[in-house]
Amino acid sequence: MTSLPAISIQGLSHSFGQGELRKQVLANINLEIRVGEIVIMTGPSGSGKTTLLSLIGGLRATQVGSLKVQGQELCGASPLELVTARRRNGYIFQAHNLHGSLTALQNVRMGLEVHGQYPKAEWNLRARDILTEVGLGERIAYYPQDLSGGQKQRVAIARALVSRPQILLADEPTAALDSHSGRDVVNLMQKLAQEQGCTILIVTHDNRILDVADRIIHMEDGQLSQNQALVTV
Numbered sequence: 001m002t003s004l005p006a007i008s009i010q011g012l013s014h015s016f017g018q019g020e021l022r023k024q025v026l027a028n029i030n031l032e033i034r035v036g037e038i039v040i041m042t043g044p045s046g047s048g049k050t051t052l053l054s055l056i057g058g059l060r061a062t063q064v065g066s067l068k069v070q071g072q073e074l075c076g077a078s079p080l081e082l083v084t085a086r087r088r089n090g091y092i093f094q095a096h097n098l099h100g101s102l103t104a105l106q107n108v109r110m111g112l113e114v115h116g117q118y119p120k121a122e123w124n125l126r127a128r129d130i131l132t133e134v135g136l137g138e139r140i141a142y143y144p145q146d147l148s149g150g151q152k153q154r155v156a157i158a159r160a161l162v163s164r165p166q167i168l169l170a171d172e173p174t175a176a177l178d179s180h181s182g183r184d185v186v187n188l189m190q191k192l193a194q195e196q197g198c199t200i201l202i203v204t205h206d207n208r209i210l211d212v213a214d215r216i217i218h219m220e221d222g223q224l225s226q227n228q229a230l231v232t233v
């Protein structure tokens with residue numbers, strides 16, 4: 001049995017701005033990511049990595065080409081379809097983006113609220129369970145200001161994965177962390193996502209985490225390099 005790729009992109013291009021200010025940032029991107037694969041995307045600043053990640057996440061509308069996520073075509077999708085597509089994914093950003101006025105537990109519950117799939121009666125239990133899995137079972141009532149950078153990012157991972165998304169998109173998840181915390185965070189992402197059969201795409205400049213990838217792809221001037229070498233480490 002052949003399963004659909006998690007992500008399938010053909011001839012994707014993207015520009016910002018209009019008229020004379022129009023600037024093409026992605027040109028003819030072709031990429032296929034299999035279900036359960038962990039792919040790392042590297043490349044210089046400004047090369048278009050975040051733009052591609054945001055298109056895959058349905059965070060902005062796709063203009064040209066074909067972009068299928070879990071078999072759903074996002075090019076030409078309506079705003080409502082994009083919102084639905086967005087809710088199916090988990091996101092982790094460089095800055096953890098936790099709400100400062102909410103505890104760790106409440107932040108993680110938000111991941112379930114937004115997702116809207118699980119009954120409300122289960123939210124606390126699910127949030128508590130995943131916080132325990134990321135090693136923060138004793139800190140569920142802490143506010144972000146009372147957690148270290150690595151702990152905050154672990155809350156962000158718990159929030160991203162609590163709804164058991166099929167795709168996890170991470171943009172520079174270790175950039176604000178020291179090497180030890182960065183390694184912890186990536187190992188956790190890998191472990192939880194593998195347990196859940198989740199496909200992961202990570203954008204990073206952090207060479208220390210490249211070994212978690214099944215495959216590394218490289219973006220340069222809006223184009224993906226062709227030698228998408230398999231990592232053998």
Ligand SMILES: Nc1ncnc2c1ncn2[C@@H]1O[C@H](COP(=O)(O)OP(=O)(O)OP(=O)(O)O)[C@@H](O)[C@H]1O
Nearest residue numbers: 016017025043044045046047048049050051052219
């Ligand atoms: N909303 C926007 N409006 C106009 N231009 C944008 C917008 N977002 C990004 N760009 C431009 O698109 C290009 C690609 O940006 P993008 O953020 O995708 O690069 P990146 O590879 O992720 O960079 P970095 O590694 O620094 O995050 C850059 O030249 C950037 O200035």
